[in-house]
Amino acid sequence: MDNLLATPLEKAEIDELLSLFPDFKGTVPEEARFWKKSDLELYIASNGQLKPKENEAAKSKSCPLLSRARQRLAELKIGEASSEYVSWTRHRQRTLEQLPGLERPCTPVQTAAQAPAVPKVPVVVSAKGWCGSSWDMDFWKALGHNMWWTCRSRSPAFEHDRKAADRVDVEASPAEYIEYARLLHSMDPDCLEDNALAFPRIVMDGWCPFISTEGGALLAKHWRELTPAGVKDMSPKWIKIFTTVFTMDFMDFFARFYKLALGAPGSISRLHRSNNGAHVWHRQIQGRRLFFLFPPQDTANLAEEEGAAVDHLEGYAASVSSVDIFYPSGKRHAAFAKASAQSVVLHPGESLIIPNGWWHYAVHLEPSVTLHHPFWGIQNRSHFSEELREAFIASKMPPELREVAARNISQIHERIMEDDDDDSDYDV
Numbered sequence: 001m002d003n004l005l006a007t008p009l010e011k012a013e014i015d016e017l018l019s020l021f022p023d024f025k026g027t028v029p030e031e032a033r034f035w036k037k038s039d040l041e042l043y044i045a046s047n048g049q050l051k052p053k054e055n056e057a058a059k060s061k062s063c064p065l066l067s068r069a070r071q072r073l074a075e076l077k078i079g080e081a082s083s084e085y086v087s088w089t090r091h092r093q094r095t096l097e098q099l100p101g102l103e104r105p106c107t108p109v110q111t112a113a114q115a116p117a118v119p120k121v122p123v124v125v126s127a128k129g130w131c132g133s134s135w136d137m138d139f140w141k142a143l144g145h146n147m148w149w150t151c152r153s154r155s156p157a158f159e160h161d162r163k164a165a166d167r168v169d170v171e172a173s174p175a176e177y178i179e180y181a182r183l184l185h186s187m188d189p190d191c192l193e194d195n196a197l198a199f200p201r202i203v204m205d206g207w208c209p210f211i212s213t214e215g216g217a218l219l220a221k222h223w224r225e226l227t228p229a230g231v232k233d234m235s236p237k238w239i240k241i242f243t244t245v246f247t248m249d250f251m252d253f254f255a256r257f258y259k260l261a262l263g264a265p266g267s268i269s270r271l272h273r274s275n276n277g278a279h280v281w282h283r284q285i286q287g288r289r290l291f292f293l294f295p296p297q298d299t300a301n302l303a304e305e306e307g308a309a310v311d312h313l314e315g316y317a318a319s320v321s322s323v324d325i326f327y328p329s330g331k332r333h334a335a336f337a338k339a340s341a342q343s344v345v346l347h348p349g350e351s352l353i354i355p356n357g358w359w360h361y362a363v364h365l366e367p368s369v370t371l372h373h374p375f376w377g378i379q380n381r382s383h384f385s386e387e388l389r390e391a392f393i394a395s396k397m398p399p400e401l402r403e404v405a406a407r408n409i410s411q412i413h414e415r416i417m418e419d420d421d422d423d424s425d426y427d428v
Contacts, residue, residue, distance in 0.1 A: 062183075
């Protein structure tokens with residue numbers, strides 16, 4: 001802690017911090033004038049719970065994104081952390097890969113040398129020396145210095161999210177998010193419930209650096225090598241048809257299907273299903289990430305909620321579950337106990353392939369980077385035209401263009417449904 005020889009904070013500086021946290025109920029100690037400004041911010045944000053002398057590890061640490069996240073909470077008059085995150089902080093003290101609310105224990109996701117051509121159950125595939133293994137936080141910090149993205153307290157976004165704590169959004173650059181993730185790892189690695197409000201969790205998910213010039217060149221060079229062994233992905237072939245019909249640049253559109261999740265410890269991806277019947281693979285580049293998965297036949301046990309598209313660059317979920325998987329409500333979600341879950345902690349170099357229709361929840365256990373990509377093949381091709389329709393915002397198109405787009409996509413759908421060539425070595 002700063003000693004009394006330090007330059008004291010001005011009253012205006014203290015008042016400025018107090019104005020950012022109107023729900024603060026305590027009093028500012030006299031000695032707080034001699035704290036670092038970041039210490040006082042932490043004290044006020046925690047409603048007087050964390051003084052520098054009580055939390056030596058965090059006494060003088062802050063970063064721009066953490067400060068903006070706290071300020072955003074204050075602007076929205078949020079006085080408590082999201083229930084989803086609080087539930088995780090409590091589960092964090094138990095066996096991570098189990099869900100006590102289920103009648104049957106979680107089973108581990110199976111592993112294989114390569115993914116099956118037609119995925120039916122989740123599988124983990126390991127690879128050494130793949131081209132993206134060096135695309136860690138430091139890599140993206142250097143490449144993405146001029147990029148900005150929206151970080152959210154709950155991801156993916158859902159049309160019917162109403163609670164303020166679930167709708168916190170803060171703009172950040174990759175460098176800022178990486179600094180934030182590492183700071184939280186040093187200050188609150190165990191995700192303590194008492195720290196939930198002082199160290200708010202947001203995630204940089206759905207980030208698409210490949211739509212930039214630098215990222216696009218990277219993807220153009222390596223996209224074929226990114227696919228986990230065994231995966232049959234016919235999406236590039238069908239996207240090529242789409243971009244040709246609509247006179248679009250193939251790589252510009254194709255790049256939207258490769259996204260990154262940068263996460264701090266405790267950053268969560270809610271329980272949801274991938275949109276438009278997609279399979280999806282997740283390749284872990286850095287850190288560890290815990291996944292829970294539920295089969296399609298458990299949908300009735302998961303209190304499914306459906307919503308329309310949300311106009312966010314980072315994406316949205318059309319099908320989510322309202323169940324708290326760690327502490328399910330005995331009244332509202334009694335059926336959850338009957339569900340069958342699989343779990344896995346994904347390590348760097350491992351890929352998780354999730355078939356269409358499967359539910360998935362994920363939480364970052366430490367600062368981590370995951371590359372994820374939805375894909376379609378013969379099995380789920382009937383849904384792909386719905387994905388293509390989302391390339392257009394119908395409400396912003398004149399009627400005549402809407403008709404042309406709808407007609408063209410219908411024709412593309414017919415071509416896809418007639419395509420029996422599942423050879424993934426086609427030329428795009």
